[in-house]
Amino acid sequence: MKLELLANGDDAMVDLGAQIAKALEGRGIVYLEGNLGMGKTTLSRGIxxxxxxxxAVKSPTYTLVEPYEFGSVNVYHFDLYRLASPEELEFLGVRDYFDGDNLCLVEWPEKGAGALPRPDLTITIDAVGAGRRLTLTGVSPHGQASCQRIQQLRSEG
Structure with missing residues (x-):
């Protein structure tokens, strides 16, 4: 399932992030795709x-991953922009992050190709005028159900 959403400005991206987080129910693997400056980190901030x-929620460009723990929900924010090769992820023991019911947000997932598990949800962000178009693609059953919940949340709101 694919879903297209529009956001005009940082506040709209943060609000969309909150809706996406609610729909994901605190778990899953989310790939965040888009050029520099498209709002991947702003969307992550909302989530x-x-x-x-x-x-503060800043992009973990140098540390590669920033953990956030909220009782029963663990969120791991990855930024793979500076990753030299996917093999570096193996040395960091990233498989542990993707096991279980964690929520993993991965910026620049193409840099980790072959070492990352398949996503539940892929979010591609493109510029549209002064705003952004987010194309959400549910890859797994959880990702598809999340897209349906987002659509439902947006129609109610």
């Missing part, structure tokens, strides 16, 4: 803040 985080 992470929806679970109660009040501090």
């Amino acid at each position: 992470i803040r929806s679970f109660g985080h009040t501090g």
Whole structure:
């Protein structure tokens, strides 16, 4: 299932992030695709803040992963932009992050091709005028159900 959403400005991206987080129910693997400056980290901020985080949410470009723990929900925000090769992920033990019921947000997933598990949901962000178009693709049954929940949330709101 594919779903297209439009966002105009950072606040709209953060709001969409909160809707996406609710639809994902705190678990899954989400690939965030798009060129530099498209709003991947802003969308991640909305997802992470929806679970109660009040501090800064910055892209973990140098650390590769930033963990956020909220009781029963663990969110791991990855930024693979500076990854030299997918094999680096193996040295970091990233498989542990993707096991279980964690929510993993992966910016620049193409840099980890072959070492990353298949996503539940892929979000591709493109510029449309001054705004952004987000194309959500449900890859797994969980991702497809999440797209349906987002569609339902948006029609109610």
